Amino acid sequence: WYGDETLIHHTATNLVKGIPSNFALWNTFWHPHYPYQPLYTFLTGVFASLTDGDIMGSRFFNILLGLLCAIALFGLGKNIFGVHASLFSSLMFLTYDQTIIHFRMSYAHNGAALGNLLLVLYLCGNHPSKANDLKAGLGLALSAGSHPLFIHPALAALFVKFRNPRE
Numbered sequence: 001w002y003g004d005e006t007l008i009h010h011t012a013t014n015l016v017k018g019i020p021s022n023f024a025l026w027n028t029f030w031h032p033h034y035p036y037q038p039l040y041t042f043l044t045g046v047f048a049s050l051t052d053g054d055i056m057g058s059r060f061f062n063i064l065l066g067l068l069c070a071i072a073l074f075g076l077g078k079n080i081f082g083v084h085a086s087l088f089s090s091l092m093f094l095t096y097d098q099t100i101i102h103f104r105m106s107y108a109h110n111g112a113a114l115g116n117l118l119l120v121l122y123l124c125g126n127h128p129s130k131a132n133d134l135k136a137g138l139g140l141a142l143s144a145g146s147h148p149l150f151i152h153p154a155l156a157a158l159f160v161k162f163r164n165p166r167e
Contacts, residue, residue, distance in 0.1 A: 007034060008106045009058045012045030030148065036108035039145025044106055058106040065110045066103030069117055070094050076121040108147045115143030116153045123160055133161075 011022055011034055020027040022034040029038055044058045051057035070090045077086030093099055103110055118139025125132045140157060144150040 002105060005055070005058075005106045008036060008041065008044060008108060009048060009055050011036075012041045012058060012106070013048050013053050014045075015041050016045030016049050035148050037145050037147060039142070040108045040111040040147070043111075055106065059104060062103050062106055062110045065114050066094070066099060069103075069114050072114070072117055072121060076118075076125070080121065080124050109149075111146030112143045112149060115139045115141070115146060115150070119143065119153055119157060123157060 007022070011027060014021050015027075015038065020029075020038075022031065025031065025033065027034055029036065029041070044061055047061035048054065048057040051060075070093050073093055074086045074090040077089060080086070081089070116139065119136045120139075122132045122136035122139060136157065140150060140154055143153060
């Protein structure tokens, strides 16, 4: 168990029980000690509760986030980069040592990674549309529900929309 992972797991299991605490502190979800957001924390707690509070449940949830990233890279990426490039990037993602290290642990960055990936893939889609913008926004919402660093991709998405406005 790693320090951040222990903190996330403990906070998540408490949040599912209705206790928004950060060990001895009341959790605001913006405090520097625990800045991770409630959506990711709650879902991590739900998966931990499926294993009676064992960290295996929290880690399984994060493994699913990694698999969803790989599926998105292939499924959405093939429309942008082609089948071969998207398959290659998906397999590279699954076998990259940093992916294996980070997506096997309970980190809010994993939820932000999936959300940011969805945001980028939908914004880069071949046919801009309101439906793609909505899906990109849902990706950003997932990122915002995981980590405060969503502000960086939010600003980038805003600049993309200003640069490429619709008639």
